[in-house]
Amino acid sequence: MAECILYQSSVPVVRECDVLVVGAGPSGVCAAVSAAREGAKVILCERYGSVGGMLTMGNVDPILGEVAGGTYYDEIVRRLAEIDKGTVPTTGTRIGREIPVNREVAKIVLDRMIEDAGVELWVGAAFVDALIENGKVTGAIFATQNGLKAVRAKITVDSTGDACVAAAAGAEIEIGRESDGGLQPMTLEFTVTGVDESIAISVWGGSDPIKIPAGEFAGMEYRELCKQKNREGELPEFVSIVRLHRTSHPGERSVNATQVNNLSPLDPADMGKAELELRDQIKKCVDFLQKYIPGFENCSIKTSADTVGVRESRRVRGIEYIVDKDVEDGRHREDGIVHNAWFLIDIHNPKGGGQAEGYSRPAQPYDIPYGALVPIKTDGLLIAGRPISGTHRAHASWRVMAICMAMGEAAGVAASKCSALGVEPRDLNPAEVRKVLTSRGVEL
Numbered sequence: 001m002a003e004c005i006l007y008q009s010s011v012p013v014v015r016e017c018d019v020l021v022v023g024a025g026p027s028g029v030c031a032a033v034s035a036a037r038e039g040a041k042v043i044l045c046e047r048y049g050s051v052g053g054m055l056t057m058g059n060v061d062p063i064l065g066e067v068a069g070g071t072y073y074d075e076i077v078r079r080l081a082e083i084d085k086g087t088v089p090t091t092g093t094r095i096g097r098e099i100p101v102n103r104e105v106a107k108i109v110l111d112r113m114i115e116d117a118g119v120e121l122w123v124g125a126a127f128v129d130a131l132i133e134n135g136k137v138t139g140a141i142f143a144t145q146n147g148l149k150a151v152r153a154k155i156t157v158d159s160t161g162d163a164c165v166a167a168a169a170g171a172e173i174e175i176g177r178e179s180d181g182g183l184q185p186m187t188l189e190f191t192v193t194g195v196d197e198s199i200a201i202s203v204w205g206g207s208d209p210i211k212i213p214a215g216e217f218a219g220m221e222y223r224e225l226c227k228q229k230n231r232e233g234e235l236p237e238f239v240s241i242v243r244l245h246r247t248s249h250p251g252e253r254s255v256n257a258t259q260v261n262n263l264s265p266l267d268p269a270d271m272g273k274a275e276l277e278l279r280d281q282i283k284k285c286v287d288f289l290q291k292y293i294p295g296f297e298n299c300s301i302k303t304s305a306d307t308v309g310v311r312e313s314r315r316v317r318g319i320e321y322i323v324d325k326d327v328e329d330g331r332h333r334e335d336g337i338v339h340n341a342w343f344l345i346d347i348h349n350p351k352g353g354g355q356a357e358g359y360s361r362p363a364q365p366y367d368i369p370y371g372a373l374v375p376i377k378t379d380g381l382l383i384a385g386r387p388i389s390g391t392h393r394a395h396a397s398w399r400v401m402a403i404c405m406a407m408g409e410a411a412g413v414a415a416s417k418c419s420a421l422g423v424e425p426r427d428l429n430p431a432e433v434r435k436v437l438t439s440r441g442v443e444l
């Protein structure tokens with residue numbers, strides 16, 4: 001066991017609020033805006049310098065997943081399109097509707113929503129520890145450029161993606177695949193420009209049977225060429241498919257390809273290794289595109305993620321638990337706070353290239369129950385986004401951004417209700433959340 005030191009510090013409580021939201025990704029921004037629109041005094045704290053999480057800092061493009069109408073997902077898509085005219089859904093494929101997103105426009109849209117709702121935003125504020133008083137979470141401590149600062153809150157929403165607050169508060173945590181703890185690989189996404197649209201293909205995944213239209217490999221399935229070049233060492237070790245999504249602008253492709261396996265997203269040294277390895281892989285992937293894929297001969301890197309993308313880390317055991325069958329059969333529930341959530345069970349292989357189960361498995365539109373956002377043992381806290389309660393396979397469906405936005409909105413309503421009524425999340429009747437969402441026009 002590592003040596004431990006005892007570190008004590010007197011931390012000033014610089015703010016008190018109704019709702020503290022930790023992490024400003026798609027779920028956190030929606031949670032903060034949603035709570036503030038209900039009249040709560042909200043502080044949203046983010047470790048990086050901009051909001052948006054994977055949507056912006058992760059260069060993740062397109063927004064995937066579907067939910068019933070009327071949620072903040074619809075609002076965000078509409079606002080993106082108002083600024084960036086290219087933001088229209090691309091043709092639906094097996095992975096559903098793709099909403100291309102210009103991450104610079106996304107920053108503007110999310111900032112505007114935060115400001116208009118009256119949320120106090122902190123950036124450059126990394127969560128350090130949970131405040132625990134009388135056995136419940138009552139806020140959090142942040143590392144800032146001016147030392148440690150505490151924020152006291154009636155309710156805290158953990159939307160860090162990694163369940164940092166829940167883990168610090170001693171909540172019951174699960175991690176990775178049930179059989180071996182395996183985590184989906186990490187990836188640095190990037191975008192290439194200079195693509196010749198008259199011939200360039202787009203590719204949504206390793207099951208896409210699209211063929212190479214011209215040149216040396218004309219008529220060959222693109223996915224087979226990727227596998228071949230992977231075997232021959234021209235693509236990185238586990239990169240057996242180079243996904244090419246259309247962006248909101250012609251002449252570009254968003255590339256989801258690089259990957260590292262068996263590194264922990266919770267270990268900074270592992271994250272450092274991932275950063276070094278994945279940047280190197282970007283170059284290899286671009287070389288492959290330029291050399292073998294018609295229309296990409298003159299492509300170049302336009303932008304890349306500012307941070308390694310983490311698909312999976314902790315999940316927080318909640319008072320409800322979403323199981324594989326719920327997603328596979330499309331379970332609907334009276335306590336649902338996100339209705340008709342849909343995405344494939346998309347498990348990037350924890351132990352190698354491609355998909356863990358050969359290909360992404362089907363799902364039916366299902367509901368996310370309120371209790372999946374409520375930690376089983378820990379009061380004062382709600383979870384939004386990736387780490388809600390359920391199995392590794394179910395997580396592989398709900399982790400996409402459309403669904404995370406909708407559950408963030410619901411978490412914000414719940415947090416504002418708990419704060420206004422003075423009740424714990426476990427004691428809040430889900431009907432209260434549903435009533436507010438329905439009044440906003442959300443289909444449940």
Ligand SMILES: Cc1cc2nc3c(=O)[nH]c(=O)nc-3n(C[C@H](O)[C@H](O)[C@H](O)COP(=O)(O)OP(=O)(O)OC[C@H]3O[C@@H](n4cnc5c(N)ncnc54)[C@H](O)[C@@H]3O)c2cc1C
Pocket residue numbers: 022023024025026027028045046047048051052053054055058060061062063064065125126127128159160161162164186187188189256308309310311384385386387399400401402404
């Ligand atoms: C490589 C990759 C490709 C993907 N592809 C797609 C795709 O094509 N389409 C799609 O819809 N989804 C995709 N996903 C999934 C999706 O992007 C995420 O699951 C989704 O963004 C989760 O939203 P979130 O709000 O829970 O977390 P995140 O987007 O991860 O946001 C978490 C936020 O919390 C902040 N935070 C974390 N720790 C702290 C801390 N200690 N203190 C303060 N702030 C903190 C982070 O900086 C971040 O801003 C992809 C994910 C990855 C990693």
